Amino acid sequence: MASRVVLVTGVADQLGGQLAARLAADPAIDRVLGVDVTPGPGPRDARVEFVRADIRGPRIAKVIDSARVDTVVHAAPRPSVGPRRAAIKELNVIGTMRLLSACQRADSVRKLVVKSTAEVYGASASSPAVFTEQDAPEQGHADEVEVEGYVRGFARRRPDVELTVIRLAEVIGPGVDNALARYFSLPVVPTVLGFDARVQLLHVNDALAVLNRAATHHLPGVFNAGGDGVLMLSQAIRRAGRVPLPLPRAAIGFGTRLAGRVDLSPGQARLLSYGRVIDTTRLKTTFGFTPKWTTAAAFDDYVHGRSATARF
Structure with missing residues (x-):
């Protein structure tokens, strides 16, 4: 199914903004509408038509109807952390509800792509060694769990709409400004005493490529997306040239805020x-995409990019 009019939410964020630009460069797509409350920093x-709109409000339905949008890429959900946690959570959850309601009523919409996160699986002492798409989301641990619940409800009400959900591993790379990137940039990095976690990452360029492919190809379903391999947290800290500071688990959130005002989600x-760690077999076989960057290579590119920026 060729997408002619694509709407992308969350274009003020790096990932959403760059994705909209990639889609706008595709000659098979006629229009790309980028929606957010602000245009971003x-x-x-210029090829992306910016629409200043809050997806929690009624205007989003009018935009979809008037433009005859056939493909919606919901890239707006973001971690709800920091002093604006409640506001971000409302945007994630209520915004998704309103967006899906607008899509449900719009007969022009034929495809929905949702940017989710591997955080829906949770992380605990009882977690499996590797999560697959068949593993149920762990209730109550991320806004995206609620988001995916509403998305499943939408799929039941509009079975004619092709639905693709992409569960991204932690995204990293040069220029990425998220909690994990800021965490590894701390001069002293708080860690949990007695633990050395396995971390799987996804390069930002691979994340963009996956979302772009989901929006432009017939690929319904749920797909994990992460780089091959893992890094132990201690290895990542050494590769970043930082010093670990082991703390009791209960103090890790306070420690990261104290060390450098880094707010981590629960x-x-x-x-x-x-x-x-997430299994990416379906990504490579069914979805047809193999990330170009391994976890280690993605992390090293982030470190190199940070070092290059620091020199100027």
Whole structure:
């Protein structure tokens, strides 16, 4: 199914903004609408039609109807951390509900792509060594668990809409500004005493490529997306040239905020204790994509990019 009019939410964020630009460069796509409450700090691609709208409000339905949008890429969900946690959670959950309601009523919509996260699986002492797409989300550990619940409900009400859900591993790379990237940039990195978690990462370029492919190809289903291999947390800290500071588990959130004002979501804090690895067999076989960057290579590229930036 060729996508002609694509709407991307969350374009003020790096991933959503760059994805919209990639889609706009595709000659098979006629229009790309980028939706967010602000245009974001970075430069805007002139080919992306920016629409200032809050997906929690009624305007999103009018935008979808008037533009005859056939493909919606919901890239807006983000970790709800820091002093704006409640507001971000409302945007994630209520915003998704309103967006899906608008899509449900729009007969032009034929495809929905949802950016989710591997954080839906949780992280605990009882977690499997490797999570597959058949593993049920761990209730109550991420806004994305609620988001995916509403998405499944939408799929039942609109079975004619092709649905693709991408569960991303932790995204990293040059220029990425998220909690994990800031965590590894701390001069002294708080760790959980007695634990050395396995960490799986996804290079930002691979994350963009996966979401772009999901939006432009017939690939319904749920897919894990992560780089091959893992790094132990201690290895990552050494590769970043940082010094670990072991703390009791209960103090890890306070420690990261004290060390450098890094706010971790509850799921990210558990990740630093127990780690998380996802199986990407379906991504490579059914989805038809193999990440170009391994976990180690993605992390090293992040470190190199940070070092290069620091020199200027």
